[in-house]
Amino acid sequence: MTTTSAGPRRALVVRSVVVPVVLVAALLLLGHTLSITNVLTLEEVLGLAVFAAATNLLLGYGGLVSFGQAAFYGSGAYLVGLSWLHHWMPFWAAFVLTPVAGGVIALAMGAIALRTRRLYFALLTLAFSELFFQLVNVRYDFTKGATGIFSVSMIPASLASPRTGYYFTAGVACVSLLILWKVTVSPFGLVLRATRENRERAEALGVSVYRHQLLAFVISGAFCSLAGALFVVWGQSTYPDLLNWTTSGQPLFMAVIGGMFAFLGPAVGALLYQFGYQYVTQHSHDWQLILGAALLLVVLFRPDGLAGVVSRQTWARLSRFARRAGRRGLPPEREPAAMETPIDGAGEAARVPGSPTP
Amino acid sequence: MSGPLLELRDVSRRFGAFVAVDGVDLDVAAGSIHAVIGPNGAGKSTLFRLITGILRPSEGSIRFSGEDITGRRTHAIARRGLGQSFQITSLFPRLTALENVQAAIVTRRRRASDFATWFHWSTGSEALDLLNRVGLTGGAATPAQALSHGDQRALEVAVALATRPRMLLLDEPTAGMSPFETERMVELVGRIRSEEELTVLFSEHDMDVVFGISDRVTVMAEGRVIADGPAQQVRDDEAVMAVYLGSDE
Ligand SMILES: Nc1ncnc2c1ncn2[C@@H]1O[C@H](COP(=O)(O)OP(=O)(O)OP(=O)(O)O)[C@@H](O)[C@H]1O
């Protein structure tokens, strides 16, 4: 039993080390080599990747469609912006506080919205975020209303240069993604997926579904808010649209396109979305149209998104390879995967499309 | 073993004007295998849903190991040691068989929000052990939805056992099973009882199963208990025979 368990476990350990290392190395390298324009786009992508991955904790793992993610994202941005405007506190203090603020807002919002299900939950979250949007819009003296807050001096001079801003964002994004990933592979993540799959069964096991969903909501809110602060680092501005429902739609688009059943799917979605946007808007004005069409195609034909396609193909290729290797004379008991019982994190070994595995 | 483990007094449940469960008294002795039988629509599943808190009784009280659990929430009742499987297979379809069991173990240990246990790995060997016991070792990495019907039912039992219940509630554990699968389930339930000193309350239409393993049998019809007693005695009861002959079962 110990020998059989070693394989998949080692695979997961390898993956949990190799993937982050490769990712960090790639981001560092890109920071050096890319043009300033592309570095800036990538910086934006990284912030959005955190936004999308945090949203996907609800969508992909919890099965909760929240249309109120902008409330957290915008709050994060506004906390930094208002702190600068009203001299509340230095940038760094505000920045560190954003996840706390996002978590608190999520706690209040979730405590109410999670008492309802599906459509009503979605509508309540939408209503909450529109409330924020309206508040910011009307209180001109306090928030600068529809104009928003724009200034390069909102962020420290050290972050104002594109490449340092990029490295900072990359660092924060990587740490955030790592934490979110840990959450998804923790016992909490497993139970959260279970509540998504079958709420009644989970309750019969003794799970307090409400409490689990609320915790997921708070974690998601905290990181969405942090992503909002990263937006300020990138854009040196904050404006009401960050709180609007169109902003709530973005991470959902990204998660669906990239694949909500794979941890990095939403991050890939953010990359596609942003570079796609850049490319398309250079050539036509039909970004929304193309986005809509892409989304439709994904939902109709590949509900597990791009990551689903990739992992399915990778899996097929791997098993083909294994079969060929088997024919070449491996000991027979190692040939069919069926007998090797992957213990612990067995989901890792048999990646099934449709089940979110990190 | 003093007093019944589960005690229902005058429990009723109405849906509008329709009385699905009507003044039911039921005592389930600790360590026994207790069957609830009755024709379709007799109210067996409704009764089980009342016990597990999925439904609230309109009237009456339910006590589990001496404690009043009437109207408590499902998860609170489950934590007191009442495990269940449903008449209609109820699993986490896209999670693997192993993960289904792991989710139950994690919940039992109440460590779901304990992020110090970073991975749910720590539950792997216990989960695999449970799968072994219900004869599912080979399917550990298969998503529950891809298992055969018989295997899914076996997995349900493994999931229910993973909560280490004191009492197991099985609503028609052999529904839709082949004779072979049924035999396997019967053998499993018998083995569980002897290994775990577990109390089992189950509903069943297959009379061979019922009288093969039960100590005590309660017969329901139209929401009421019409007979209750040791299996042997109920089998020879004429009123029971009449119900079954009358309802083409
Ligand atoms: N939620 C509900 N609303 C209205 N009527 C219900 C509801 N649930 C059950 N009933 C009715 O209560 C009666 C008892 O149903 P129940 O499912 O408990 O029977 P059962 O003994 O389990 O039958 P079976 O052997 O077919 O499983 C049925 O007539 C059913 O239509």
Ligand SMILES: [Mg+2]
């Ligand atoms: Mg029933």
